[in-house]
Amino acid sequence: MPTDAIETLLALAQAHATVTRAIEVQGLSFAELRLLLVLRAAQPHGRRPTELAREVLLTPSGVTRALLPLEKRGIVERERDPDDARASQIRLTTAGVTLLDDALIPAGERASKLLRRLSLGQTKQLQRLLEEIGR
Amino acid sequence: MPTDAIETLLALAQAHATVTRAIEVQGLSFAELRLLLVLRAAQPHGRRPTELAREVLLTPSGVTRALLPLEKRGIVERERDPDDARASQIRLTTAGVTLLDDALIPAGERASKLLRRLSLGQTKQLQRLLEEIGR
DNA sequence: GACATGTACTTGACTCATCAAATATCATCC
DNA sequence: GGATGATATTTGATGAGTCAAGTACATGTC
Incomplete structure (x- = not known):
């Protein structure tokens, strides 16, 4: 009885739950990984x-709140903006870059494993479709 | 530099964040809706x-913890299992069914809106691909 | 038929993220 | 050169979920 649209979003939620449970590496959650990749x-x-x-x-x-533990662990650093005292820039530290590179190896493996039933073409297709959601 | 697999999962996380923000109706979160649909x-x-x-x-x-507020609101009810005193059955109350039906109307609209760039075929295709994730 | 092990939850402590309000600063207009 | 309003970020209170431990009951074994 739910519409096709809702059913698809339910599948999305299910997939998301699976992914966040599976991807967590070097003490970095999937959400943190996302932040660091940006x-x-x-x-x-x-x-x-x-x-x-x-x-x-x-x-x-x-x-x-997400930055707090990352700063504490020395993965990111903050530089206050000299021209605007309200603002700051966040960037990866050298250690952060290294950690991220290290984390991406097992993370990539787990990601591939999660998507192992899809061909490369289907994976790209999935990505394209997901990117259309919301705009 | 992230792999294709990771990029796809990033798109998934992005889409999921968009969806949970957009779908919330009659005081029911998307997660609650999911539970009630089951x-x-x-x-x-x-x-x-x-x-x-x-x-x-x-x-x-x-x-x-998810059931607690739903029970309190009279949307679901619990019946202790007479044959196994550890267990119980959860089911929708009549009011719960009504509320869910009411909620599904705007929820469906919002879902369609989120997926408006996809054809029906693409929506179904997306659902199929998502269902392959993790198993 | 008592004991060990397993199952079905629930609870306490904690993390993660939200919203609304607070704080501090910047930009404009007179 | 203040008053007014917008912007950048943090903080307090709270909701939602996790994990590990606890409780209560069931089951299989000897």
Whole structure:
């Protein structure tokens, strides 16, 4: 009785639950991995917390709290903006880059395992379809 | 630099974040909706908490806690199993069925809106691909 | 028929993320 | 050069879920 659209979103939720349970490596959750990958794409300049929030779909306060343990572990660092005292730039530390690279190896393996029933073409197709959701 | 598999899973996480933010209706979160839909499929018999956990990919303790507000609101009810005093059956109340039916209308609309860039065929295809994840 | 082991939950402590409010700073307009 | 309002971020209270341990009952074994 749920519509096709809802059924598809249910499958999405199910898949997401499976993925977050499976991918967790070097003490990094899948959500943290996501954040760090955005930061690596932003090297060497870094990103503002607000931009991070938009890019990983967290609230700004969610970002503040997500960064806390990462800063404490020396994975990311913060530089206050000299021109705007409210703002700061977040970037990966050297150790953070290394850790991320290390983490990506087992993470990639687990990701492949999760998608092992799909061909490469289907995987790309899935990605394209997912990217159409919401806009 | 992340693999194709990881990129696809990132798209999945992004899509999931979009969906959970968008679908919330009659004070029911998307996660609650998911639970109630399983329960509706299980009518009139109901389901054990443990079965629910497996079906929506929560831990048993997550189910206990998810049911608490739903019981309080009279949306689901619990019947102790006379043959096994540890166990119980959870089922939708009449009010719960009504509420769920009401909620599904706007939820369906929002779901369609989220998927509006996909044809019906693509939506079904997306669902099939998602169902292959993890097994 | 008592004991060991297993099953069905529930609870306590904790993490993660949200919302709303607070804080601090910047930008504009007069 | 203040007052007014927007922007960047943090904080307090709270909801949602996890894991590990606890409770209560069932089951199989000798």
